[in-house]
Structure formats: C-alpha cells, structure tokens
Amino acid sequence: MLDLCSISHKGGIVLWSRSFTPDAAQLASSSASPVNSLIREALIEGRTADEKYEKDGYAVKWTFVNDLELIFVVAYQRILQLTYVDDLLAALKTLFIKYFEPFLAAFVASLHALNSAKAAASQATTWDFAKAFEGWDTIFDKVLRGFEEKAALERKSRLRAPVRAAVEELSTPPSDDQSTEPSVNPDTSQDEQQIARNVQALKNRLRGRGGRRGGRGGRVVDSSSGRESHPGSDSEATPKKKSKAKAQRKWGDQAPTESEMATLDFSMDKPNDAHGKLDLQALVDQSSLGTRTGDGMYEVKDWEFGADKDANDAIANALKPLDSSKPKSTIGSLFARLTGSKVLTQEDLKPVLDAMKQHLMKKNVAMDIAEKVCEGVGETLVGQKVGGFQTTNAAVKLALSNSLTRILTPKTSTDLLLSIKSKRSSALSSTQQRMPYSITFVGVNGVGKSTNLSKVCFWLIQNGLRVLIAACDTFRSGAVEQLRVHVRNLSMLGVNGAGDSKGRVELFERGYGKDAAGIAKEAIHYGRDNDFDVVLIDTAGRMQDNEPLMRALAKLVAINSPDKIIFVGEALVGNEAVDQLTKFDRALKDFSSASGAGKGRGIDGMLVTKWDTVDDKVGAALSMTYVTGQPIIFVGCGQTYTDLRQLRVANVVQAILSD
Incomplete structure (x- = not known):
C-alpha cells in the first residue's frame, strides 16, 4: 500500500x-x-x-x-x-x-x-x-487498483508453489538411505519441513564421515592405543613438513654480558639515538606542515592536484571545447557526432554517456556509481535543445562537472574544530558537567585507523586541545602497544614546535579481551572527570559482512552516542568501497536502532587513507560520498603525523575530469 x-x-x-x-x-x-x-x-x-x-x-x-x-x-x-x-x-x-x-x-x-x-x-x-x-483522481484510482490487483494475484501464485511442492513431497515415499545428499531443485520453493529433512540428511552424512568435510571414510579406532585415525587421509601417507626452527637464545649458568643484554632489550623506552632521545624529525615532515591562521589556529594543508596549476583554471580548461587542430580524444570524437541544432534524445547521448562511464571507471569510480552519475547527467540533458558542436560539447561536459560538484559538496559542516568549540561553549553556559567531544573511528582491517587517528590527534594538539585516546581495539595483538607508541611520540612533539605536550595527550586502555563498548564508556567518563576536550575512540577492524562484530560495533555506538562516527577507508579500492560503506552504514543504523538504546546512527564522515598512492585516480572519493551523502573530512597521504590533508571540491573535480 x-x-x-x-x-x-x-x-x-x-x-x-x-x-x-x-x-x-x-x-x-x-x-x-x-x-x-x-x-x-x-x-x-x-x-x-x-x-x-x-x-x-x-x-x-x-x-x-x-x-x-x-x-x-x-x-x-x-x-x-x-x-x-x-x-x-x-x-x-x-x-x-x-x-x-x-x-x-x-x-x-x-x-x-x-x-x-x-x-x-x-x-x-x-x-x-x-x-x-x-478527472485525474478517477484515472489514478483505476490505474493504481489495476497494479495492486495484479500484484495480489502474483503473490497468491507464489504462495501456491510451496503448497504444491509439499503435496508432491508427501506423496513420494521417503528413502531409507539417509547417507546420500538430498537433491535440491533450485527452481522449486521448499517448505520448512523439506528444509529440516535436508539438514538432517546432511548431518547424518557428515556423522558417517566422522564430521570431516570432504573426507572419504569413517573413523577407525586403534584397539591398542585407543586413538582415532581416518583411513585414506593424506596425514598418514605423507609426514608433515617441519617448519623452519627459530634461532634459539643461549641460556647458561653465568650472568649475561652487556652485549647479550642489549640484544635482549625489547623495551619501548629503548633509546633511538646516541643521546637517548627520540628522532623527532622522522615524525614530522616540515614540508607538509599546515599553516597558522590569524587567530593562531592550526589548519592542515589542502590537497591539490597539480600544485603548479590553479584549480579553477584547470576546470575552466577542462570545460572548453576541444581544439580542432589537435587530435580528438575518445570523448571528444563522440561529441563530434552531436552536431546541428536539435533536441537531445537518449539515443543521441548514449555513446557519449558510455564514454563518460569508461572515463570515470578509469578514475577508480565504482562501476555502479559511474553508471548512476552518467544516467543522472543524461536525465538532465534529455529534452534540451542545443546547437553546434561546441555548444553540445560544453553542455555535456558542464553537466558532468555540475553533477560531480553537487555530489562532492558537503551537506553538513566539515569543521570539527567548530563543532568541538560549540560543545565546549554550550557546556560552559549550562550547569551540567562538561562532556568531551567523542569521535569513533571505524573501518575494515588494515586500512590505517590507528595511524590516521594519531594524525588527527596531532592536529588537535596543535590547536591547543587536550586529547584522550581510548584503546578499544581489544582483539588485534599489539593494538594497545601501537597506540602507546603514538602517545609517547605525540607527547614529545609539543604545540607549535615549542614546549612539551605530555599533558595534552593520554592513552586510556584496559588491556585485551574486554568489552569495547564498556571501555569507551569508561574513557568518556575519565575524559569528563579529567578535563579532556576530545576523546578519540579506536576500534578493531572488521569485515562488513561479519554480523556479530558489526553488532558489537553498533552496541558501542548505541551506548556511548559519539559526536562523530568516521569511517576510515582506502583510496585504492573501487567497487569494494561501495560495499564496505553501504554495509557499515546500514549495519550501524539497523543494529543500533534495534538495541533500543541508540537512534539508528550511521556514518557521519569519511577519512580516506593512502591518498598519495592514486595520483589522479581519486574516484573513491566520489563513490564514498555518493553512497552515504556524507563528506570526506580528511585524507591521509604519508607516514608522518603532518601527512593529513583536507579536500576541496574543485580539486577533486579537476582530477576526475583530467585526461
């Protein structure tokens, strides 16, 4: 209805x-x-x-x-x-x-x-x-009634199919041999009883094979030893290949020498140089440092495509008609077909839109997103009257540029500093105790959540804020130690290149195997009691199809209601970015809402890592923004704490339109 x-x-x-x-x-x-x-x-x-x-x-x-x-x-x-x-x-x-x-x-x-x-x-x-x-109401009612009656008949026909299948199944005598795998016709809908019989037959078959998938025999018990063996298995015929032994340490009755002690020193406080101090130059790239505004705020640099060119000029050049004296590109040669004064139709635009789709896919835009963008451009042009090759060329390219600009333009504020200050000022004006601004970083495994969290922490410290990092990745080995190293490094960098920022960053951790949602809640309360401005919550990486882990992440969101949920993704992915973001966003909304404590929170923004590896193939930014409608807040482009950039829409459009 x-x-x-x-x-x-x-x-x-x-x-x-x-x-x-x-x-x-x-x-x-x-x-x-x-x-x-x-x-x-x-x-x-x-x-x-x-x-x-x-x-x-x-x-x-x-x-x-x-x-x-x-x-x-x-x-x-x-x-x-x-x-x-x-x-x-x-x-x-x-x-x-x-x-x-x-x-x-x-x-x-x-x-x-x-x-x-x-x-x-x-x-x-x-x-x-x-x-x-x-008279339109009468026509509408008649049309709607026709479609609803047709849909009702289709539903009834689909419901009759399982009943017929069940009757046929009951009329056929069951087989006594339950060790064979039941045949399933994919074109026939089966009722719950048939499914239960199939599951039971499969269990019986596996039980006969000793519970081993792909095995070729049952279990055999050695009467002398009482141990089970599997005849025909490769483990009996072929001995296991021994792995290469690790180098053994020498232990003796005598006390170790100083050189032997040095080789066994794996402590995190081990000196990095002859003076026993950390090499700070290796942590900060001076060429990628941000700039200070007139009021002393630290801003990260903008990512620029072709630093020697102005973005607006580049876009203007991209929208100019192709020079007839130069060889036409693939898109340009297709534009040449649209000549004369006429009303554009879908047939006229199809070859041009196909060329646009291929161009976007070469820029690492997901295939589905490229198709939808081109269809949207076509919908805006169908029915328009144009004249001349140059006019058509400019009209089509301008429509594509406008479409990309609309998609990439943030619908919400990307100024995190403004949001943090607004929350602080609202708390100061009220009688309630000030709560820190909390940001949760989520994403799949190995995209660089912890590393880029530390980059964001450096940016916040440079703006004079006190930051608490919550180690809520209690699953991956070394996750807490990794954050501990980052906190140690950030504590020594100082603010504005001078002084010690040890009191401005701190790690909150409770070890491994604990409930991440509970640790995040404790961290926020600790930040409130100790006057921290921001709490950065690091979570364990998880695949988007792992429902139990996604439910655990939704529980963290529902219980703690973070101010920002930032999805960390890679710039290298194409179609995978759409699948990751869609399922993360949907799982967070569904599971946090189903828990009863949350409000169906989804992704609030993205941080794209490994941006320096894609050159002008920045289509992942378009795919991610299109899927969620949320902005890209930062991009990571290096290995130091200063390698953080913010995106300008004009620069991304310039890179996508470039040949």
Missing part, C-alpha cells in the same frame, strides 16, 4: 498530491516530508531516478519529465516489497502527459516568462490546478 503520491514542478510547486494514511497526510505538510528530504538529499546531488531513496522508514521512488520540468514521486513504507512501483510511475507519467500536456506546457511557459521565483510562486496561486486536473 502506498503512503504518498505527488506530481510537482522542479521549482517546488505541487500540482497534484494524494495521501493514503493520516500519518502520511500530516507528514506531507511538514518539513520532514519524504518528498522534501528527497529534494534536499537526493535530487540536489543529481541521483538517478532508478534508485530507491530511504528516509525515516520510508522508501521513495521518482521519475522526471525534463521538457515539462515535472517530478513524479511515490513514497511507501520501506518494510513493504512493492514490485509495481516503477511500472506505476511510468504509467502515471504517460497518462498525465497525454491528458494534460497543453495545460502543462502553458504553465511552464508562464513560469519562464516571470522574472523571479517569488513572482513565480505568486503567479502559481492564480492557476486552478483542481479544475485543470479534474
């Missing part, structure tokens, strides 16, 4: 709307309407109409009519599986245009003739949409 259906002009004027439930009617008139959220968070980003947008339990589908500037939107409960929504939208679009095209064309022309949006809104009130679209 639908909740809301509406037909609107792209300027925001609602031509027709229907609410099917009281809650949907009340929601449609509020700012939290799924249609308003769709416009703010999906359409502005240039998302394609074949996607499904989800918000607050609603699923929203939409389609465009570009020449008349119309948007058809359908909203329904996300838990429902309505298979007819796409067909319904296509039918509504066709019928609405067929019956009311003259009126719609006159309406759009009148809006274009006005000078301002305010005048357009006032003029829209003079149009009597109820009278103009008289």
Whole structure:
C-alpha cells in the first residue's frame, strides 16, 4: 500500500498530491516530508531516478519529465516489497502527459516568462490546478487498483508453489538411505519441513564421515592405543613438513654480558639515538606542515592536484571545447557526432554517456556509481535543445562537472574544530558537567585507523586541545602497544614546535579481551572527570559482512552516542568501497536502532587513507560520498603525523575530469 503520491514542478510547486494514511497526510505538510528530504538529499546531488531513496522508514521512488520540468514521486513504507512501483510511475507519467500536456506546457511557459521565483510562486496561486486536473483522481484510482490487483494475484501464485511442492513431497515415499545428499531443485520453493529433512540428511552424512568435510571414510579406532585415525587421509601417507626452527637464545649458568643484554632489550623506552632521545624529525615532515591562521589556529594543508596549476583554471580548461587542430580524444570524437541544432534524445547521448562511464571507471569510480552519475547527467540533458558542436560539447561536459560538484559538496559542516568549540561553549553556559567531544573511528582491517587517528590527534594538539585516546581495539595483538607508541611520540612533539605536550595527550586502555563498548564508556567518563576536550575512540577492524562484530560495533555506538562516527577507508579500492560503506552504514543504523538504546546512527564522515598512492585516480572519493551523502573530512597521504590533508571540491573535480 502506498503512503504518498505527488506530481510537482522542479521549482517546488505541487500540482497534484494524494495521501493514503493520516500519518502520511500530516507528514506531507511538514518539513520532514519524504518528498522534501528527497529534494534536499537526493535530487540536489543529481541521483538517478532508478534508485530507491530511504528516509525515516520510508522508501521513495521518482521519475522526471525534463521538457515539462515535472517530478513524479511515490513514497511507501520501506518494510513493504512493492514490485509495481516503477511500472506505476511510468504509467502515471504517460497518462498525465497525454491528458494534460497543453495545460502543462502553458504553465511552464508562464513560469519562464516571470522574472523571479517569488513572482513565480505568486503567479502559481492564480492557476486552478483542481479544475485543470479534474478527472485525474478517477484515472489514478483505476490505474493504481489495476497494479495492486495484479500484484495480489502474483503473490497468491507464489504462495501456491510451496503448497504444491509439499503435496508432491508427501506423496513420494521417503528413502531409507539417509547417507546420500538430498537433491535440491533450485527452481522449486521448499517448505520448512523439506528444509529440516535436508539438514538432517546432511548431518547424518557428515556423522558417517566422522564430521570431516570432504573426507572419504569413517573413523577407525586403534584397539591398542585407543586413538582415532581416518583411513585414506593424506596425514598418514605423507609426514608433515617441519617448519623452519627459530634461532634459539643461549641460556647458561653465568650472568649475561652487556652485549647479550642489549640484544635482549625489547623495551619501548629503548633509546633511538646516541643521546637517548627520540628522532623527532622522522615524525614530522616540515614540508607538509599546515599553516597558522590569524587567530593562531592550526589548519592542515589542502590537497591539490597539480600544485603548479590553479584549480579553477584547470576546470575552466577542462570545460572548453576541444581544439580542432589537435587530435580528438575518445570523448571528444563522440561529441563530434552531436552536431546541428536539435533536441537531445537518449539515443543521441548514449555513446557519449558510455564514454563518460569508461572515463570515470578509469578514475577508480565504482562501476555502479559511474553508471548512476552518467544516467543522472543524461536525465538532465534529455529534452534540451542545443546547437553546434561546441555548444553540445560544453553542455555535456558542464553537466558532468555540475553533477560531480553537487555530489562532492558537503551537506553538513566539515569543521570539527567548530563543532568541538560549540560543545565546549554550550557546556560552559549550562550547569551540567562538561562532556568531551567523542569521535569513533571505524573501518575494515588494515586500512590505517590507528595511524590516521594519531594524525588527527596531532592536529588537535596543535590547536591547543587536550586529547584522550581510548584503546578499544581489544582483539588485534599489539593494538594497545601501537597506540602507546603514538602517545609517547605525540607527547614529545609539543604545540607549535615549542614546549612539551605530555599533558595534552593520554592513552586510556584496559588491556585485551574486554568489552569495547564498556571501555569507551569508561574513557568518556575519565575524559569528563579529567578535563579532556576530545576523546578519540579506536576500534578493531572488521569485515562488513561479519554480523556479530558489526553488532558489537553498533552496541558501542548505541551506548556511548559519539559526536562523530568516521569511517576510515582506502583510496585504492573501487567497487569494494561501495560495499564496505553501504554495509557499515546500514549495519550501524539497523543494529543500533534495534538495541533500543541508540537512534539508528550511521556514518557521519569519511577519512580516506593512502591518498598519495592514486595520483589522479581519486574516484573513491566520489563513490564514498555518493553512497552515504556524507563528506570526506580528511585524507591521509604519508607516514608522518603532518601527512593529513583536507579536500576541496574543485580539486577533486579537476582530477576526475583530467585526461
């Protein structure tokens, strides 16, 4: 059952709307309407109409009519599986245009003739949409009823199939041989009894093989020794290959010499040089140090693609028509087909969009995202009238540039310092005890969460903040020791190149094998009691498909409600970035909400590591931002504490558009 259906002009004027439930009617008139959220968070980003947008339990589908500037939107409960929504939208679009095209064309022309949006809104009130679209409600009800009846018949036919399969199964006498593996027809739906019989048969088969997958015989017990053996196994025929022995240490009755003691000294306080001091120059790259603003704040450098070129000039050059005296590139040769003054169609744009897709994929953009971006560009161009090769070339490239800019432009603030200061000032103005600003770093294994957490810590220390690092990775061996080394190094670097920052950074750890959510809670309370400004929570790496570990991470989020959840990902991944982010974001929202303590928190931002290894293939930034709609706060680009950069949208667009 639908909740809301509406037909609107792209300027925001609602031509027709229907609410099917009281809650949907009340929601449609509020700012939290799924249609308003769709416009703010999906359409502005240039998302394609074949996607499904989800918000607050609603699923929203939409389609465009570009020449008349119309948007058809359908909203329904996300838990429902309505298979007819796409067909319904296509039918509504066709019928609405067929019956009311003259009126719609006159309406759009009148809006274009006005000078301002305010005048357009006032003029829209003079149009009597109820009278103009008289009879549309009857047509809509008839179309919707037809699709719902068809879907109901399909559901009934799907339900009859398991019943028929169960009857056929009961009419067939069961086999006495349970050691053979049951055959399963993938095209036939099986009921719960059949599944239970299959599982039992498989258990019997494995029990006959001694519980070993892939074994070829049962267990044999040696009567003399009482030990079990498996006939035919490779372990009996082939002796195990001995691993290479480690170098043994020499132990004796005499006391070890000083040289022998030095070789056995593995303590973390071992001197790094002849003077017994840490080599600070190896921890800080002077060339990558950030800059100080007029008020003394430390800002990390911007990442620039081609430091010798201005980003705006580079984008302008990328949008210029190709020089006819030079050999045309692949995209340029396809642009040459679009000549003359004409209205662009999907067939005209298909070769150009295919070339765009290949170009984006070469820039490490995930394949699905490249397809959706190109489809979005095509949707904005279909129905537009262009003339001449140069005009078409510029129009298509400009549409791509605008689409990339909309996707990459942050929808929320990326200024962490401002957020931290706002929380501190609000606590000072109230009577409550000041809580530290907490940031949780999550991600898969081996992407560099702990290393880049320490880079963020260095940036915070340089801004005069006291930072507490919570070692909540209680699984990986050496994780706590790694953070301990980082804290020791950061304590010796000082603030603004002078003094000792030992009191500004501290490690909170409770060892291994403990509950990470409990350690994070204790760390936040410790930071509150000891006047720390920020708590950085390091978590264990986990694969996005590991449900138990994702539930544990969601528990940490639900219990502690961190101010920021930052996903740490690699710049090297393409399609994998989409899978990782989608499943992390969905698991956090679902599991933290299901626990009852959280509010369905998802990813708040990204930190992309190994950025210096991809050159201009920065498509991972586009893929990650497109999937979550959240900004990339920092990128890591080196091995020292100063190797942290912030992204500018123009620079990323420049790198993606470059040949």
